[in-house]
Amino acid sequence: MNSQADQTEQVETYEFQAESRQLLQLVVHSIYSNKDIFLRELISNSSDALDKLRLESLRDSDLDADTSDLHIALEADPGQRTLTVRDNGIGMSREEVVQLIGTIAKSGTAEFARKLKEAQESKDGAASARLIGNFGVGFYSSFMVADKVTLVTRRAGEGEGTRWESSGEGTYTLQPVADAPQGTSVTLHLKPEDTEDALFDYSAEHKIREIVRQHSDFIPWPIRLATERTEDGETKQVTDTVNSMKALWARSPEEIKEEEYQEFYKHVSHDWNDPLETIHTRAEGTFEYQALLFIPSRAPLDLFQQGARRGVHLYVKRVFIMDDCESLLPDYLRFVKGVVDAQDLSLNVSRENLQQDRQIQLMHRRLVKKVLSTVKSMRAKDADRYRTFWGEFGRAVKEGLLSDYDNREAILDICSFPSTHDPEQETSLRDYVSRMQEGQEHIYYLTGESRSLLENSPHMEAFRDKGLEVLLLTDPVDEVWVEQVREFDGTALKSIAKGQVDLDSEKDDKEEDPERAQQEKDFAGLLSWMTSALAEDVKEVRLSSRLTTSPACIVGDSDDVTPTLEKMYRAMGQELPRVKRILELNPTHPLVTALRASHAEDPLDGALPETAELLHGMALLAEGGELKDPARFTRVLAGRLAAGL
Template sequence: MGKKTTHKFKAEVSQLLDILVHSLYTNKEIFLRELVSNASDALEKVRFKAQSDGADDIAPEIRISADPETKTVTITDTGIGMTRDELMRNIGTIAHSGTAELARLAEEGKESLDALIGRFGVGFYSVYMVADEVSVTTRSIEEDAKTMVWTSDGRTDYKLQELDDDRPHGTEIVVSLKEDLADQFTNEAHLKTIINKHSNFISFPILVGDKRVNTIQALWREPKFQITSEQYAEFYKFLTYDSEDPFDTLHTSVDAPVQFNALMFVPPSGDDPFGMGRENRGLDLYVRRVLIEKQNKNLLPEYLGFMKGVVDTEDLPLNISRETLQDNILMRKISSTLVKQVYNHLEKLSKDDADRYNEFWRIHGELFKAGYMDFLNKDKFGKLVRFNSSASDDAKGLTSFAEYISRAREEQKEIYYAYGPSREALGLSPHLEVFRKKGIEVLYLFEPIDEFVMDSLREFDGYTLVAAEHADVSKLDQFESLEKEEKPEALNEEQQSTLDKLIARFKDVLGESVTEVKASSRLSESPVCLANPDGQFTSSMDKIMRVMHKDHSIPAKVLEVNPDHPLVRNMLTILEKDENDPFIDQAANQLFESALLLEGYLTDPHALVGRVQDLLTKSSGWYVETNK
């Protein structure tokens, strides 16, 4: 047995160890991840060496054992091992640590362990969060190498000793646990949980006691053509605890601009109906099969949060901290590449199998629509959004902008849309009468977010997105009506003068409830409709903005009157006979409140109901007289 020698830690190592020991960092289990990762690296080096020197006869494995009596946990690997020089170089100092910067941090004493590990890559030293003393016994695979023992309490120095034994190559680390942590980290069940959480996909066997813990294959690392749909489904269920198979799978390997593998799934159902799924999103981030962060929220934007899966990269440092992750340029490159991959996958699905894509949209479209804020992917987003349409058979039908354009009338360069609570409501909307008459398709918007989608996109493939209520009537006039219209005779000069009086009377009766009353050129079936005076906001967007600002008042709008409607023509006749006939005032209020009701603004229907009953009473008397 060789002589035991004592060596002082370099100053910056002592400072670091002191910070580690007194750190407020609570996730102490991370030490096991670091030691297992180091063991995996050592085994990987043996595998690489065997490719040139021939196969090694020692089985690659990592063993973890715990002894409650001695309060120790031991991590053993059959990896490449270390020589005396390598031991001193790897553990006795911190390579490329930036001594001055570390000394400054140690002085301030404010930096968390997590950030230190991320900045300096000192994963081994995290063991001193849980250890009073650590012993490293190692033998290099190099010929004639001696077994070396490194021991330290993690304060100021470490001891080195050479052993004259014939153990196989590899490393054994014995961690003498702090008194208050011994029960926790000598519990084999707890150790298995830590391995399952952080190191489950290490490619070498990890045994706790005598039982292998990491039994699930890192499927994302395997060639796609070798993986069956059953294997993908099994992995998805393992990852998400879902009992159903995934709706779709996206498996990709990227070499540039950054190297990573990703295995992502589209779940068969949306997040929970109570809106709590926002936090239950994100892809698991691995570095060389080691979990760095569960459900990382920065890899995909929130509107793609329905995607579940893992991303594994070679290019990030293994011990990168969460704080550093958020600012890491490689992470941003991975994220932008992943978003592009998801878009390409969904676009291909929409082209190859439109029905299946529509099924995806019904499941996840509500969340995906929030992508209207992603201006970098605006064009790709526009290709993938779907809406119900007046051309659909029912409320479940979906159409794309491209499909709308394929059905558009010749010379039509607008895509028209309208918001409403249902197809039935939109079918009664006065603003859509001219579109029904001309057979021009209108996209139906049922959700408030749809308005923001349209407002953000503004155009698609050279076609302008236009709200139906803001449509330029002169552009619509160029199109033939589907059926021959039976219009009443045009108003003569006297009738036109009476119409002007009727419009003025309406304005007097309604007062400040309306900004203006004018003759309409868009109406055919309805006597009146309401329009926004500024022509910018749609009625529905105006409602959304009012809700956001907690404004419960009824907005003053323009009342458009249809001169060709029988009711209006009858009112002209009444007005010619008697300018003061009370029916005119009654009808003006009734038509205005009916229009408010259709727009969803009428909060108190009592006056409207009373007026309807009065009118029904009078009209029923006339009806009885004419049918005697």
């Protein structure tokens, strides 16, 4: 960051970093049909600042701050074409201005800029708006209607304020202000009326009232608009409160319009899209609370980033306590946005003691059950909306199968998984169970990196021939939860790549198959020899009942860690003891029968070890595994092919 100082004026000019400058330009010129939202974002920021000041004054009785008339003021000057949004809230220090206003760059900036540019080039206005909302750059939407923005702020309790100014062209200035009032004012120098971007006159009283009524009517602080009125030939300055200040969550759902829910969601989430689902609930009796929660229609960009912000704000008797309250909902529901207002908590409750608070724990349990039951109801009533939910948040929800034992059955009940039943539609476990064949005892699954890899896996052959449905689990979290979840509603889950598989036993209790017994006897010598020859790589070589067309496959014991999970642990720096797996042979495959015949005829044949090595390598490749020595495998294979020509 470059700077130059004018000692006389004490004005410092800073350059945005290259990525930040590019991002700012994209936001300024974003394709968004409704530019009115800039005022909603500024009012929401002011509301947050007032919330924080009231909380800070409750916690710190020595704070030098005026809290006697907390409000938001809107001041328009049509002659100068300016609009100012002012609050007397917590304000910002100079360092906070640099961090929160002067710098856009944060993790994911380059990726965000790339996606936003693609959306603009494709003329996809909805995608542009969604990305801006997800990234949380609402303040910068001011530049969609202004060619210069001036911000003056002073943090409560500090003696000096800061002035920040930028025209959105890549630089901004900072200047100390000795007599700045407590709080923050943002003055927009609106674009000329004759420009393409000036679609509306945002200095006009009727337009400001319209935006506040539509987007910010529920803000709990008074929003005052100063205007001039002429009465009896005399012009007077008049100030009106232009919002109702009704806490939406405290009202009866029957009297709330859908549009009001949508605007409140956009206020608390800073999302440009409407929510997918609204959850308005309250608990009465010995412990009372009200909750207004929302399930977004799109996943935030940081859903799987460490340290991503939560979306539930905690109030006590309509007094804001904290945002991003982690104790109200578990991590796997971190995408849920909204407000919870408790009646009996202390106003001085801190993040540190929230987890131990019995009332918070009770709210946590009830809210989790309410969210899960809402999703279950969504699935039953509106399949399309449920598919949208699962496509956006399914991976996060499945994390709960590992962390939330008490609600594991409820989580399983709202999960969907790809399966061999329908390549286009995912299935619930309940629907899978309803389709199980007569005598089938297990819910079969296979984990791996992609659907195509799993569908072509040798492990699938016998299941495909017998028409048995298999779940195809490809999310990284699937590798972990299937190790802990043993059953669903009394039906056991079973990996088709682990342990022994005897599909005939699923149908009935047959006596030992004499043909199978003869095969075991015929192949005993070969199996024993191969187990010894491949001892460095496998723990056992045995005949398979799961193969129909492939010569061999690799399987694990019932409690073995899967190869994919092994890779995941190693990628995280956790080394595991090497797991030897089992090589299964198809006793009807020509290659295997020829190998048995060669071994019976000449057990000392020097080509036999190479053939066994090739069989093992082929089985590894067929399941998407990695060869220990690819170069050697290639040499041996080339030699065997040449010998056969």
